[in-house]
Amino acid sequence: MKSVVPACSSTVVIPSTREWVPRSFNDFIRELQHLEEQYNTKDRLLVFRGHRKREWLLDSTFVRSCKVVLFGLNEHDRFSKRLVESVNLHLALLNLFLFKFGILTTPAADLYEHETSDGIDPWYEYMKRIQQHPDEGQDGPFILKGTNILDWTKSSDVALYFANDKRAGDGAINICDATATGKTLQVVSVESILDKMHEEGNAGKALGVPLMFHPGRQIKHQRANNQQAIYFAQMDLRVDLEIIWREQEKLLENETIILKLVLPSGTESQVNEYLSGKSITADFLFPSS
Numbered sequence: 001m002k003s004v005v006p007a008c009s010s011t012v013v014i015p016s017t018r019e020w021v022p023r024s025f026n027d028f029i030r031e032l033q034h035l036e037e038q039y040n041t042k043d044r045l046l047v048f049r050g051h052r053k054r055e056w057l058l059d060s061t062f063v064r065s066c067k068v069v070l071f072g073l074n075e076h077d078r079f080s081k082r083l084v085e086s087v088n089l090h091l092a093l094l095n096l097f098l099f100k101f102g103i104l105t106t107p108a109a110d111l112y113e114h115e116t117s118d119g120i121d122p123w124y125e126y127m128k129r130i131q132q133h134p135d136e137g138q139d140g141p142f143i144l145k146g147t148n149i150l151d152w153t154k155s156s157d158v159a160l161y162f163a164n165d166k167r168a169g170d171g172a173i174n175i176c177d178a179t180a181t182g183k184t185l186q187v188v189s190v191e192s193i194l195d196k197m198h199e200e201g202n203a204g205k206a207l208g209v210p211l212m213f214h215p216g217r218q219i220k221h222q223r224a225n226n227q228q229a230i231y232f233a234q235m236d237l238r239v240d241l242e243i244i245w246r247e248q249e250k251l252l253e254n255e256t257i258i259l260k261l262v263l264p265s266g267t268e269s270q271v272n273e274y275l276s277g278k279s280i281t282a283d284f285l286f287p288s289s
Helices: 026-041 061-071 087-098 111-120 122-132 154-164 190-201 222-226 241-249 268-276
Strands: 012-013 019-021 046-051 147-153 171-177 211-214 227-234 258-263
Touching: 012 222, 019 190, 019 241, 019 268, 026 046, 026 171, 026 258, 026 268, 061 087, 087 190, 111 122, 122 147, 122 190, 122 222, 147 154, 154 171, 171 211, 241 258
Parallel strands: 019 258
Antiparallel strands: 012 019, 046 147, 046 171, 147 227, 171 258, 211 227
């Protein structure tokens, strides 16, 4: 997003947190529509992620689980600077992740059959299923739950639903210009990516910026389709996506990759009415299939 500024003069911009704070729900919708009109074009793609708490980080479920189980942190706390700069933390998180995916758990045989017959990526489908159905037990017995991928959506309405669901206080929609992240679309198999993480990560090399996962061939999944899901993989497990993208922005000219549009507290009923008018409901977003 080049030279991005709010549409409403009353919207407060907080540069340190890259937050826009509209004064009302109507202003929130105006800002959202303004961003989509300006930056969701034929040569750019905006993707959205809703959080019911404004302060939540762009961390994967696996990383949040590590923070709680291994470090006694709140799942939305950041690691201290000392820990982030530690090679040992990098190796510990990486190898716990690789121990889970490849040793303790692997895709089921039917997914490999789909790979042969339909050309799908079994590891991608396996991780997508864990993201979409975390309560089905496919995550395995490991105490550290989840994957390193974060659910995003091409629909701002879907993101707004998740930002408002069970909300009490300020929520937020994180807005990412996926085009500005550069060539980050996954082009090789997830298994190859896991191998590269093992090889380069354990050699002390940086694992790079988040990868976007949206293969052309996928198993039809109604829930993911209705949610217009796209996934970003958190490659460096020590830092959340916002931190990585902010560092990436420093290398770009007047370009914003990520910003946060705050959903004002006290607007829950207005949001529900707005979404109901667009048929964005729990039944639509969470079909049984």
